[in-house]
Amino acid sequence: MNPLKKLLEKVEPSFREGGKLHKFWPVYDGFATFLFVPGHPTQKGAHIRDGIDLKRTMVTVILAALPALLFGIYNVGYQHFQAIGQLASASTGALFVYGLIKVLPLIVVSYVVGLGIEFAFCIIKKHQINEGFLVTGILIPMVVPPDMPLWMVAVATAFAVLIGKEVFGGTGMNVLNPALTARAFLFFAYPAFISGDKVWVSLGGEKAVDGFTGATALSQFITQGSQITNSVGQPMGFMEGFIGLIPGSIGETSTLAILIGAVILILTGVGSWRIMLSVFAGGYIMASLLSLLAPSFPDNPYLAVPPHLHLVFGGFAFGAVFMATDPVSAAQTPLGKIIYGFLIGVLCLMIRVLNPAYPEGMMLAILFMNAVAPLIDYYVVQGNIKRRLKRVTVKA
Amino acid sequence: MGKQFKIKKGLDIRLIGEADKVLVSANAASEISISPADYVAMKPKVLVNVGDKVKAGTPLMYDKNNPLVMICASASGEVADIKRGAKRVLENITIKADNEIQYLPFLIGNIESLSREKVVEIMCQSGVWSFIRQRPYNCVANPEKAPKAIFISAFDTAPLAPDTDFVLQGQEKYWEAGIVALQKLHSNIQLNIHSEKNKSSVITNTKGVSINTFTGPHPSGNVGVQIHHIDPINKGETVWTVAPQDVLIIGRLFTEGKYDAHRIIAITGSQVKKRKYVRTMVGANLSSFLSNDNIESGTNRFISGNALTGTTISANGHLGYYDTQITVLPEGNEPELFGWLAPGFNKFSNSHTFLTWAMPAKKFRLNTNQNGERRAFVVTGEYEKVFPMEIYPVQLLKAIITNDIDLQENLGIYEVDAEDFALCEYVCTSKINSQEIVRKGLETLYLEELESLKSHH
Numbered sequence: 001m002n003p004l005k006k007l008l009e010k011v012e013p014s015f016r017e018g019g020k021l022h023k024f025w026p027v028y029d030g031f032a033t034f035l036f037v038p039g040h041p042t043q044k045g046a047h048i049r050d051g052i053d054l055k056r057t058m059v060t061v062i063l064a065a066l067p068a069l070l071f072g073i074y075n076v077g078y079q080h081f082q083a084i085g086q087l088a089s090a091s092t093g094a095l096f097v098y099g100l101i102k103v104l105p106l107i108v109v110s111y112v113v114g115l116g117i118e119f120a121f122c123i124i125k126k127h128q129i130n131e132g133f134l135v136t137g138i139l140i141p142m143v144v145p146p147d148m149p150l151w152m153v154a155v156a157t158a159f160a161v162l163i164g165k166e167v168f169g170g171t172g173m174n175v176l177n178p179a180l181t182a183r184a185f186l187f188f189a190y191p192a193f194i195s196g197d198k199v200w201v202s203l204g205g206e207k208a209v210d211g212f213t214g215a216t217a218l219s220q221f222i223t224q225g226s227q228i229t230n231s232v233g234q235p236m237g238f239m240e241g242f243i244g245l246i247p248g249s250i251g252e253t254s255t256l257a258i259l260i261g262a263v264i265l266i267l268t269g270v271g272s273w274r275i276m277l278s279v280f281a282g283g284y285i286m287a288s289l290l291s292l293l294a295p296s297f298p299d300n301p302y303l304a305v306p307p308h309l310h311l312v313f314g315g316f317a318f319g320a321v322f323m324a325t326d327p328v329s330a331a332q333t334p335l336g337k338i339i340y341g342f343l344i345g346v347l348c349l350m351i352r353v354l355n356p357a358y359p360e361g362m363m364l365a366i367l368f369m370n371a372v373a374p375l376i377d378y379y380v381v382q383g384n385i386k387r388r389l390k391r392v393t394v395k396a
Numbered sequence: 397m398g399k400q401f402k403i404k405k406g407l408d409i410r411l412i413g414e415a416d417k418v419l420v421s422a423n424a425a426s427e428i429s430i431s432p433a434d435y436v437a438m439k440p441k442v443l444v445n446v447g448d449k450v451k452a453g454t455p456l457m458y459d460k461n462n463p464l465v466m467i468c469a470s471a472s473g474e475v476a477d478i479k480r481g482a483k484r485v486l487e488n489i490t491i492k493a494d495n496e497i498q499y500l501p502f503l504i505g506n507i508e509s510l511s512r513e514k515v516v517e518i519m520c521q522s523g524v525w526s527f528i529r530q531r532p533y534n535c536v537a538n539p540e541k542a543p544k545a546i547f548i549s550a551f552d553t554a555p556l557a558p559d560t561d562f563v564l565q566g567q568e569k570y571w572e573a574g575i576v577a578l579q580k581l582h583s584n585i586q587l588n589i590h591s592e593k594n595k596s597s598v599i600t601n602t603k604g605v606s607i608n609t610f611t612g613p614h615p616s617g618n619v620g621v622q623i624h625h626i627d628p629i630n631k632g633e634t635v636w637t638v639a640p641q642d643v644l645i646i647g648r649l650f651t652e653g654k655y656d657a658h659r660i661i662a663i664t665g666s667q668v669k670k671r672k673y674v675r676t677m678v679g680a681n682l683s684s685f686l687s688n689d690n691i692e693s694g695t696n697r698f699i700s701g702n703a704l705t706g707t708t709i710s711a712n713g714h715l716g717y718y719d720t721q722i723t724v725l726p727e728g729n730e731p732e733l734f735g736w737l738a739p740g741f742n743k744f745s746n747s748h749t750f751l752t753w754a755m756p757a758k759k760f761r762l763n764t765n766q767n768g769e770r771r772a773f774v775v776t777g778e779y780e781k782v783f784p785m786e787i788y789p790v791q792l793l794k795a796i797i798t799n800d801i802d803l804q805e806n807l808g809i810y811e812v813d814a815e816d817f818a819l820c821e822y823v824c825t826s827k828i829n830s831q832e833i834v835r836k837g838l839e840t841l842y843l844e845e846l847e848s849l850k851s852h853h
Contacts, residue, residue, distance in 0.1 A: 004733065033769060036731035036732060036733055037732040037735030037736055037768060038769065039730045039731040040766045041727050042764050046822045046831065047703045048409070048704070048762045049768075049824075050745045050825075051767050052768070052823075053736055053827065054769075054774060054775075055736035056736040056768075057747075057775060128769065130771065170772070172774045269746075269748050270775075274777075330776070332776040332790065333788060333791075384787070387786070388806065388807075391628065392631070
């Protein structure tokens, strides 16, 4: 017999009813089911079941997020060495190692704090441990700047898990996307660390080259329109944003890496193509409409930014692919998903372009639409009900 | 003329274990068991005692909710056991069957000359009425309530389901007589065939019915799905449904004057060595037609019915009242190391998270493992892919869970049966038992309707 299974069977009795460690049954159960898909045969209903479970679903999302995460780690190093003028002499390995030193602690803190709270909650509530945080835990470090203080990430994660999720009843019951709840918490509690021009490139205590600017594309849009540059003054356009070697939150800069994730999510059927597509469509259409206003309002250069640039800079793509698609906080009906996604794109652009205080609007757009999603579903379902009632009256 | 329907949503679960189209003779059933659990919310009134001699067609019990309809013995013999469980609830009536079946004679004469009332009366007394079921609720039809139509699904799309064309071979006479009897009950008979599965002229040449053609995967063979597309059930309406082999039982009553509940069933599932069709009868004991040495060793699950909606029975259990197949599957009680991460070449999934989705021809030896643990609703859009009705399945389930009857009605609960949710249950990431939820929801509504009828009287 497998030695792991032996070990589990050996320690199991002390976690059972009456055992010394019975309180910690959810912890044992969490680990045991993490190692082994349990040998539970079906008791009721369909005798056979699909191979998929929530663990596999969550792992697929993590897999889809990996390209963006790995790229992000590399890019943290790239931005660092570019800013201090040593890009030419630094090896790829050095870039990666620097990024890893910055990003790995964020990931560890997010998981330790988040899972710790989940475990504690499950012990108190005597629930099974849910796998929802596996994804949240990887998304939180991807939406913060590289130099985000670890304790702030810890506090924000705790806030997101407790207030964003557990108070509603845990995985599947939350109204807002937990990872974005964490980011919103950081954004409003510690704005100096997650907005402005100083936080997006990790200098690591070294001196930046002359002419260095840490401004992201979005904050440059406000003053310069589409005439934007990278941190060392070279001009940037669509391709730079698409590839993503630019300042920004760790996982959000490379539209290319994010789209690889989108392909994985769509092919496996885990992520909703309806939501992703409609977010991009909503953003593009709204940006096109706003750019029509540009000639009338010359004092807002943001209006003139061409639509395709909006889609590749900032958190737009990341939000569309990984945040808006969270099935629990998104709309649930097929038509509802299209409306929900489209309005996220529209709202994001309105916040970006029309409100100079918030150069980025994706987070707020998604959180707002999370709150509105049940209302959208309500009206979609009412449409179905009306058709059914009409059927009767037509007959009569 | 009938209509054409293309069902796009759904899923054919590609199991190993289809029965070869060979009919083998089985031993006569040595035991017959009839169980109230095979009917919806039955309140049984037992009409026999242990030791009574019965013939095929002798009433054994009836449902106090539908007292005109007798449930009769399918074989002659002696009542061996009337088993009751907790609170004296009847579990089953067992008959030790004779080798040679003796039939109770029903004097019929020419069916054409019979009145509708007489046809109903004979059918109720002889037991064959119990094969007419009604929607909503899928209970035995109330003979006093007129339906708007009778629906027959001439094909079964469930996993490893028997082939109706094959089963009906050589039984034209009974098929025709059964249809004639049903025409006495209602002029609007909708016979639904599958463009590829139904080629037999026995079915396609049926007279006096509307023939609708369906294409597409399971659950296109579910009569509820068909009704939804042809003429959906609104609140207060009733339709009746009959399964093809039960049309034959009705036909035999009107041609031969006896309750002959023989049925050809498919012996299926990866754990059966020689998978064939056998001729047996309603309630027959498994051991009379499926011997132990025809079963692969190991822990197995015996199912009366198909792998999605069937009932677990023991190795010496009995064929269910409405079932037309037996499925034997390996039990899935082995834990699997990192099963949620493994490529899963032995797993079949409607999601594309297993590499097997790139192998569209592969068939699977699935076991009964739940493949994961029960969770809250998380993933959305899954059920909709396998639920070919204009109904929101998750919203309806939630309305049932929260016991919101107005909302259930508005969302179309009268159009569905538990079996329509079987695929939702199969594909569910959170392993939610939706068939049970729907069954309980419908039962609550059914009992309420019975209550309100009583108070009207």
